[in-house]
């Protein structure tokens with residue numbers, strides 16, 4: 577298959593995507609049957625608790641799921657590249673970096689400690705047949721300068737000479753410098769202080785607009801998506817349970833899980849007791865229910881059908897929610913509706929508090 581990438585923000589359509597990991601108990605699904613569209617030129621945020629499958633989804637966009645994992649079903653159609661799940665070898669290597677830029681979790685620790693950043697930049701350029709290496713260095717300095725750093729100094733530095741926030745910005749520079757038009761950022765601001773986090777989110781937004789990108793931001797922090805994302809997808813137990821325009825989802829969440837996540841965020845103003853942690857724990861690979869609704873164990877709207885049937889997808893405008901109770905409520909007369917919790921406020925502070933409490937990054941690299 578020949579790859580003829582378009583040099584403009586590509587649209588991405590993820591359809592029926594499932595990934596399994598091999599375990600002593602057999603192959604178990606980490607994500608199953610995911611449908612998600614990244615609209616050309618927009619920023620999509622994917623949010624969910626640790627283990628919900630966010631990083632696995634991000635890796636799938638690059639066809640970079642490593643053994644013991646594998647994509648077991650579905651497709652990832654990227655405009656100009658086709659179905660990435662079918663790409664192999666050199667085509668796949670070229671697609672990554674050149675057409676799909678990415679910063680993976682723990683990017684802060686993924687630089688080569690023995691080489692300067694500049695040397696690694698040149699290696700990257702050569703491996704992608706960049707003819708104008710001077711131009712590449714110029715672009716890198718420019719990007720680093722935009723992110724508030726002295727580009728020349730950073731390129732001359734080794735990893736240990738840079739702070740965590742600086743390394744994170746170097747990671748973002750390396751994701752953008754080959755001029756990819758689809759960019760995947762997995763936890764771009766985790767482990768950064770609030771000021772650095774706000775700076776990085778502003779840069780992500782600015783560069784996205786200036787360069788005309790399609791961007792996917794993976795995070796466990798609802799404050800981060802509220803800050804940068806045009807659209808939001810909420811993951812739980814390896815499935816997307818709600819998606820739609822960010823402000824719509826945050827101001828009128830319909831899935832009980834999204835409602836629970838929002839309630840768990842303490843406010844700057846107001847009574848701290850009003851923040852209510854979502855009771856229970858998210859499922860692990862071995863405990864994701866094989867049938868029915870993956871969220872039912874923690875759900876206040878649980879019904880009998882949730883035990884056996886995967887929730888139907890309820891579409892309303894450009895928002896989608898997968899929930900039996902929402903479907904029943906939407907279809908029933910007002911008096912018969914399940915008692916949906918009241919709407920919740922949009923988070924006020926960027927990253928003031930993780931939506932999900934503790935975050936456990938593993939720092940896997942493709």
Ligand SMILES: Nc1ncnc2c1ncn2[C@@H]1O[C@H](COP(=O)(O)OP(=O)(O)OP(=O)(O)O)[C@@H](O)[C@H]1O
Pocket residue numbers: 597598606624625626627628629630631632633643644645681796859860861935936937938
């Ligand atoms: N290499 C692996 N081998 C076995 N199981 C894995 C592997 N990588 C991920 N998993 C499992 O797959 C599920 C999804 O993990 P994933 O890392 O995609 O979630 P996540 O939402 O990104 O979590 P986090 O925010 O902690 O990174 C989890 O149950 C995880 O334990």
